[in-house]
Amino acid sequence: MLPNPKQMDETLDPRVKRTRSLILESFGSLLAEKNFENISVQDVTDKAQINRATFYAHFQDKYALLDYSISKMFMQEIEKRTLNVCHYTPDNLRNLILAVCEFLSSIHSSCAQPHQQFESLVETQIKKQIFGLLTYWLKQSKSKNSTDIPATVATWAIYGLASHYSHMKKRPALDKFVNEAFPLVAVNLEQFA
Amino acid sequence: MLPNPKQMDETLDPRVKRTRSLILESFGSLLAEKNFENISVQDVTDKAQINRATFYAHFQDKYALLDYSISKMFMQEIEKRTLNVCHYTPDNLRNLILAVCEFLSSIHSSCAQPHQQFESLVETQIKKQIFGLLTYWLKQSKSKNSTDIPATVATWAIYGLASHYSHMKKRPALDKFVNEAFPLVAVNLEQFA
DNA sequence: TTGAATCTGTTGGATAAACAACACTGGAGC
DNA sequence: GCTCCAGTGTTGTTTATCCAACAGATTCAA
Numbered sequence: 001m002l003p004n005p006k007q008m009d010e011t012l013d014p015r016v017k018r019t020r021s022l023i024l025e026s027f028g029s030l031l032a033e034k035n036f037e038n039i040s041v042q043d044v045t046d047k048a049q050i051n052r053a054t055f056y057a058h059f060q061d062k063y064a065l066l067d068y069s070i071s072k073m074f075m076q077e078i079e080k081r082t083l084n085v086c087h088y089t090p091d092n093l094r095n096l097i098l099a100v101c102e103f104l105s106s107i108h109s110s111c112a113q114p115h116q117q118f119e120s121l122v123e124t125q126i127k128k129q130i131f132g133l134l135t136y137w138l139k140q141s142k143s144k145n146s147t148d149i150p151a152t153v154a155t156w157a158i159y160g161l162a163s164h165y166s167h168m169k170k171r172p173a174l175d176k177f178v179n180e181a182f183p184l185v186a187v188n189l190e191q192f193a
Numbered sequence: 194m195l196p197n198p199k200q201m202d203e204t205l206d207p208r209v210k211r212t213r214s215l216i217l218e219s220f221g222s223l224l225a226e227k228n229f230e231n232i233s234v235q236d237v238t239d240k241a242q243i244n245r246a247t248f249y250a251h252f253q254d255k256y257a258l259l260d261y262s263i264s265k266m267f268m269q270e271i272e273k274r275t276l277n278v279c280h281y282t283p284d285n286l287r288n289l290i291l292a293v294c295e296f297l298s299s300i301h302s303s304c305a306q307p308h309q310q311f312e313s314l315v316e317t318q319i320k321k322q323i324f325g326l327l328t329y330w331l332k333q334s335k336s337k338n339s340t341d342i343p344a345t346v347a348t349w350a351i352y353g354l355a356s357h358y359s360h361m362k363k364r365p366a367l368d369k370f371v372n373e374a375f376p377l378v379a380v381n382l383e384q385f386a
Numbered sequence: 387t388t389g390a391a392t393c394t395g396t397t398g399g400a401t402a403a404a405c406a407a408c409a410c411t412g413g414a415g416c
Numbered sequence: 417g418c419t420c421c422a423g424t425g426t427t428g429t430t431t432a433t434c435c436a437a438c439a440g441a442t443t444c445a446a
Contacts, residue, residue: 051404
């Protein structure tokens with residue numbers, strides 16, 4: 001199983017689910033309006049119509065909220081493609097690269113002028129997720145080799161590709177882009193899978 | 194001031210507002226699917242994602258919910274036309290008749306095969322609202338006459354017209370319909386206003 | 387008739403959220 | 417320097433919601 005932010009949804013008190021989703025919705029719509037740096041905890045709780053103290057019962061601060069929000073959205077993207085319940089195959093890797101590219105692109109289109117701090121926080125979270133996923137894939141192979149090195153290399157490569165893609169002024173067709181990039185990443189993983 | 198269901202929105206605990214609106218939303222969308230009689234309290238709380246016991250902290254049973262829901266929707270319709278902060282004029286009366294016609298029509302279009310019990314509960318609630326409104330209007334005139342009789346006559350007439358209109362197979366233009374009906378109602382009220 | 391199933395309305399105790407307060411920080415303007 | 421202001425993060429208490437359990441009602445089928 002992949003690491004899951006906080007807890008399984010199933011066992012959670014309905015009040016907790018409700019509060020968290022109110023916070024996430026509010027945060028998401030604020031990100032569409034303003035810079036992350038210009039969003040205060042007050043803004044979030046006002047729009048979510050919850051008490052400010054309640055926010056702090058769930059998140060340490062707005063940075064923790066960003067981490068959680070990014071992780072959760074990304075994980076949903078991964079789960080939608082069932083990449084969280086599989087192992088390494090070239091096709092799955094290809095889909096993972098596609099997913100990261102699309103995810104970063106969608107962030108850039110739905111967030112107001114992403115600033116540097118914001119981007120770096122996103123990067124940290126997403127790379128953590130990718131690394132976890134790749135490690136999970138590689139651990140399923142028979143080989144006893146350490147998975148850290150290849151997973152690290154691939155993680156950085158994938159994120160770099162997606163970041164590059166999402167920042168291009170004139171983006172080429174995603175399929176074409178991934179077709180070109182894919183073999184370079186695959187070659188690093190195949191011997192371990 | 195008109196009678197207000199339960200309480201002013203302003204002073205209410207945010208949790209109460211949230212719970213009530215979850216219940217109302219859930220109920221509304223269930224009414225679009227099924228008969229009122231086939232909707233259980235469980236259905237409502239399941240869809241609203243609240244605990245069943247919480248429902249009973251707000252409403253005595255599903256009939257109370259229907260009453261509240263109908264009253265609230267109707268009052269919003271009235272407030273939108275600012276008919277709750279005015280007095281008797283021919284124009285206001287005309288708008289009231291229009292409002293009731295539209296309200297009943299919209300109920301019939303957004304609810305699955307309204308059954309007899311449902312209709313009679315709606316009728317009771319709406320008439321109560323109309324009567325309260327007309328009484329409020331008439332009370333503002335100088336005349337010391339009792340307002341009960343004219344308000345009752347007009348209430349039943351207005352509801353009857355709207356019910357008739359909303360059940361017609363081929364509805365005429367609402368304006369035309371109201372133009373014809375309006376003088377008959379007005380004549381009963383004008384001497385008291 | 388019996389029993390299984392489903393819904394009702396209610397209860398007591400556990401827990402999350404609301405609220406009002408507090409001390410603290412970091413500007414902005416004077 | 418100073419004050420004012422807006423935001424932060426925390427606390428103790430109150431209140432709303434959750435939850436599991438209960439007895440009773442109704443329906444349906446064996």
